[in-house]
Amino acid sequence: MADCWTIRTEVPRSVAQAALLAHEEAVDWPYDWVLTGMEIADDRPEDWFVEVYLPKKPTAADRKRVAALFAGSSPNFTVTKLPDEDWVTVSQSGLEPIVAGPFYVRTPDFPPVLGTIDFVIPASQAFGTGHHATTAGCLAMLAAMKRRGIAVRNLVDIGTGTGLLAFAALALWPRALATASDIDPVCTGVVEANAATNNVTLGAQRGELTMVVADGMADPLLRARGPYDLLIANILAGPLEELAADFSSAVVPGGSVLLAGLLETQERAVRAAYVRAGFRLAARMVNGDWSILWLRKRTRQPLHRASASR
Structure with missing residues (x-):
């Protein structure tokens, strides 16, 4: 199975929603990168995570592309390699x-x-x-x-x-x-x-x-x-x-x-x-x-x- 990596950050809801909107406007976004964003937990409605799944180890340029969704913010990203399993099934x-x-x-x-x-x-x-x-x-x-x-x-x-x-x-x-x-x-x-x-x-x-x-x-x-x-x-x-x-x-x-x-x-x-x-x-x-x-x-x-x- 192909590699799968994630770039993840935890941000306030308003920042996450702005990133999701920016993603929709990103016409050159790679077709095989999947972006998700939602509440971290039901009892924490203002705390969200944004995560990008991509089929390769992200380069510095890849991280920069994701960071561009967060204009005006400086989120901390965590990069993780997923196990050799289908990531949607695992999630x-x-x-x-x-x-x-x-x-x-x-x-x-x-x-x-x-x-x-x-x-x-x-x-x-x-x-x-x-x-x-x-x-x-x-x-x-x-x-x-x-x-x-x-x-x-x-x-x-x-x-x-x-x-x-x-x-x-x-x-x-x-x-x-x-x-x-x-x-x-x-x-x-x-x-x-x-x-x-x-x-x-x-x-x-x-x-x-x-x-x-x-x-x-x-x-x-x-x-x-x-x-x-x-x-x-x-x-x-x-x-x-x-x-x-x-x-x-x-x-x-x-x-x-x-x-x-x-x-x-x-x-x-x-x-x-x-x-x-x-x-x-x-x-x-x-x-x-x-x-x-x-x-x-x-x-x-x-x-x-x-x-x-x-």
Whole structure:
């Protein structure tokens, strides 16, 4: 297995969030470097860590590139070589189960709980075990949409990762056509394995899930299976803004988009992009420092009747 190293620092929340925003603006950021940031502990909401995973021993130039995300700050970095194991799997192993709405998400290390919609998501090479605030928030928002009577006949999960959000949507709307996509080819095998574990049928019929590798909406199969009445995208704020028009074209009037992966400080810009694309806010949720947005596409305004008087 290839080497994996981390560059880590612990900083105040405001500094971490500024670094995450700077990362989104860094157009030359290496594609195989993964940056994460979150609270160190639930009882320390103002103390965050930021960690970069990279597939080589970092050079002085690499450290300088990471430090550039912290303009105006001088954080102390710790460089560590990880064991020869997949770092995502290691980081996710032993995670406690979570409850989000009716959903109970666990690794195989824990037993099921009766009366819940139970999903087993092993530690894997893809993101989306449900433990991140954005994924858990999406699960809760999907349940809220169901409670409010939203009917879904055709859904798509963009940036599916482990497939969890697509699985959850199918559990709530079991007769829907369902499509999941991710830009990372490794997710195909991960989704297939998780589908088998959770008795989700892969296929192209109603109640089944179709998986495709795609960058945003740039795939003929995604376009052919639309338009959708539910589009889920738990990705990043920058891509969410860029994809607003594409998502609008892919969603039926009155349809819903569920957006996550954005910090609360990024919400205003994302919402503005979707208002311009023809959406209105239906509900929002803040989970930690992360915003989860449910927006609905506006229907065509009725034509005004011409006045009978002259």
